[in-house]
Amino acid sequence: MWTITPSIIENERPVDRFALHYVPQTHWRIWHAIWFWAMGIGSGVFCLRQFLGFSGGGLFLGMNAIDIVGLVLVGIGGIILILDLGKPFRFLNSLLKPKNAWISRGAISDFVFLGIGVLYVLPGLIPSLPWSDAVFSEADAFSRILIVLAIFFAFIIMIYPGFVLYYSKNIPFWNSILTPVLFFELALTSSFGLLGLMGALNGDYLPEIFYISFITTLVVTLATTVLYIFERKSVGNPCIEESIRCLLKGKAAGWFWLSQIIGIVVPILLLATRSDEFTVLLWSGICTILGSFMFRYSQLIAGYRVSPLI
Amino acid sequence: MANKNKKKHWGMVIDLTRCVGCQTCAVACKIKNNLADGLWWNRVITVGGNHIDTAGGTYTHPMRYSIPLNCQNCENPICVDVCPTGASYQREEDNLVLIDYDKCIGCRACVEACPYGVRLPNLKEPQYEHYDVQLGSDEVTPRYQGVVEKCTFCVERIDQGLNPFCIDVCPERARYFGDLNDEDSDVSKLIRENPVETLHPELGTKPSVYFIPPNKKKTTRTGLDYIK
Numbered sequence: 182m183w184t185i186t187p188s189i190i191e192n193e194r195p196v197d198r199f200a201l202h203y204v205p206q207t208h209w210r211i212w213h214a215i216w217f218w219a220m221g222i223g224s225g226v227f228c229l230r231q232f233l234g235f236s237g238g239g240l241f242l243g244m245n246a247i248d249i250v251g252l253v254l255v256g257i258g259g260i261i262l263i264l265d266l267g268k269p270f271r272f273l274n275s276l277l278k279p280k281n282a283w284i285s286r287g288a289i290s291d292f293v294f295l296g297i298g299v300l301y302v303l304p305g306l307i308p309s310l311p312w313s314d315a316v317f318s319e320a321d322a323f324s325r326i327l328i329v330l331a332i333f334f335a336f337i338i339m340i341y342p343g344f345v346l347y348y349s350k351n352i353p354f355w356n357s358i359l360t361p362v363l364f365f366e367l368a369l370t371s372s373f374g375l376l377g378l379m380g381a382l383n384g385d386y387l388p389e390i391f392y393i394s395f396i397t398t399l400v401v402t403l404a405t406t407v408l409y410i411f412e413r414k415s416v417g418n419p420c421i422e423e424s425i426r427c428l429l430k431g432k433a434a435g436w437f438w439l440s441q442i443i444g445i446v447v448p449i450l451l452l453a454t455r456s457d458e459f460t461v462l463l464w465s466g467i468c469t470i471l472g473s474f475m476f477r478y479s480q481l482i483a484g485y486r487v488s489p490l491i
Numbered sequence: 492m493a494n495k496n497k498k499k500h501w502g503m504v505i506d507l508t509r510c511v512g513c514q515t516c517a518v519a520c521k522i523k524n525n526l527a528d529g530l531w532w533n534r535v536i537t538v539g540g541n542h543i544d545t546a547g548g549t550y551t552h553p554m555r556y557s558i559p560l561n562c563q564n565c566e567n568p569i570c571v572d573v574c575p576t577g578a579s580y581q582r583e584e585d586n587l588v589l590i591d592y593d594k595c596i597g598c599r600a601c602v603e604a605c606p607y608g609v610r611l612p613n614l615k616e617p618q619y620e621h622y623d624v625q626l627g628s629d630e631v632t633p634r635y636q637g638v639v640e641k642c643t644f645c646v647e648r649i650d651q652g653l654n655p656f657c658i659d660v661c662p663e664r665a666r667y668f669g670d671l672n673d674e675d676s677d678v679s680k681l682i683r684e685n686p687v688e689t690l691h692p693e694l695g696t697k698p699s700v701y702f703i704p705p706n707k708k709k710t711t712r713t714g715l716d717y718i719k
Contacts, residue, residue, distance in 0.1 A: 188541045195529050196542075196543060198531065198534055198536075199514075199534055199535065199536060199537060199543040200536065200537045200540065200541055200542050200543050200545075201536055201537065201538050202541070206603060208599045208602055208603065208612060209599065209603065266596045266597050266598055266637075267595070267596065267597015267598070267599075267612060267613070267614055267636070267637030267638055267639070268595065268596045268597045268637040268638065269596075271576075271594070271595075271596045272596060274575075274576035274577075274578070274594055274596050275575040275576055275596055275598065276575075277575065277576050277577050277594075278574065278575050278576060278577050281571075281572045281573070281574075282572065282573050282574055282575040282600070283573070284573070284575035284598055284600050285575035285576075288575065345573075345600060346603075348569070348572070348573050348604060349573075349600070349603035349604050350569050350604050350605070350606040350694060351602070351603050351604060351605055351606055351608060352603055484603075486608055487606055487608075487691075489536070489558075489560055489606070489607045489608050489609075489690055489691075490536075490538065490558065490690060
């Protein structure tokens with residue numbers, strides 16, 4: 182019955198809704214990209230500092246500046262998410278259905294992570310509090326509980342936008358299990374970048390494991406991106422092919438290729454050469470932070486709506 | 492008798508051999524539900540050409556048919572699953588997929604999730620460029636900014652024992668409505684007698700709107716046969 186291939190239009194007019202077209206989604210654009218990016222990097226950098234046992238990065242009002250930046254970024258992501266709602270003042274309603282909805286799981290995780298995160302960093306500001314804000318390996322029992330809980334919710338924050346896209350059946354380009362994997366990896370790469378950047382600016386020594394993990398994460402992210410595109414192409418859905426065309430050659434191409442070159446390739450080269458550590462960390466940090474945003478934005482732009490018929 | 496005890500499952504059958512793409516159902520829906528500019532809960536999509544009401548194909552093989560597209564009221568609605576607030580829900584007594592506008596936060600997750608593209612965010616203050624009087628029936632919820640909307644199968648009319656408005660206004664008698672759980676209903680008969688199809692069956696959403704594809708109708712019954 183449905184043997185017609187819809188035409189493709191870039192800018193939908195109201196009248197176009199009455200003919201069979203593939204059209205790019207327009208509801209989730211730059212604000213969503215900023216939301217995904219800010220939450221990913223904010224939660225990621227908090228986890229990374231704990232995993233690397235990194236105590237540097239400087240202090241802000243006595244609290245670790247990396248943790249503060251992480252919490253602030255998650256908070257900014259949350260505020261953007263709330264402001265982007267059609268009914269911002271009803272945002273608490275978004276906590277009501279964690280059983281099914283990833284947005285709900287994510288929103289709960291945001292709030293809990295922020296709560297636990299603030300509790301964890303507070304001893305820096307109020308030293309009389311009976312727990313410490315040291316990294317996991319040096320922390321007391323209560324702080325360790327806080328860290329483990331914060332990492333658990335931070336992990337959900339890193340992956341949940343990917344799952345939100347994965348379940349968006351109107352946009353088949355996103356319906357790959359590699360989408361949340363990519364979101365997790367992008368959160369990690371930008372977190373490595375931010376941690377390295379803050380470490381460099383503070384004049385800290387970063388252990389060798391940092392550089393090895395950073396390069397490995399970048400290489401894995403690059404490989405996952407290639408795999409994601411091939412996996413989506415293999416589905417054989419013309420709407421997905423249109424999305425891939427948009428990503429590689431169309432409107433999203435500039436953002437996508439910049440994200441790969443600036444966000445992945447350049448940092449890999451910089452980290453591999455390691456000529457001057459400060460310069461390497463500074464530029465690889467800036468590049469991965471920007472690249473992480475660009476990739477998410479390009480993925481949103483390339484989201485073409487499936488035809489209701491095909 | 493057993494059927495009478497089953498809960499209702501409202502469904503539609505749309506006979507594409509009869510639909511002429513006149514847009515009456517789309518316009519009637521828009522007026523009846525007082526939809527703001529740019530919002531159409533019910534569209535009649537032209538299949539064939541690149542524009543509304545244009546033929547496509549190639550010389551000697553031109554083609555054009557129309558498909559009315561409204562909410563498919565799926566049995567397994569993805570839009571309900573992704574809704575973080577519970578604003579999108581399935582009514583227990585008849586599986587109708589509805590939106591509680593007082594709970595909706597306008598996150599548009601359902602818009603991106605619906606594979607039929609029939610959910611529309613009403614992000615701007617509703618505007619009515621061409622008329623300055625309130626249209627729509629009294630029972631219809633007023634339209635307001637910031638929430639997602641969609642076809643409700645005219646739930647307030649169903650609750651009064653009436654058909655959805657698009658069914659009653661269709662001049663070609665191309666649309667049929669009834670209880671899919673009632674074997675004697677028009678829709679059940681049409682589904683039994685014709686090679687009906689649903690949209691995107693591979694997604695497992697189980698739409699409640701069935702289409703009789705063009706040129707595949709087997710029955711010799713006419714629309715008049717279904718008028719009670």
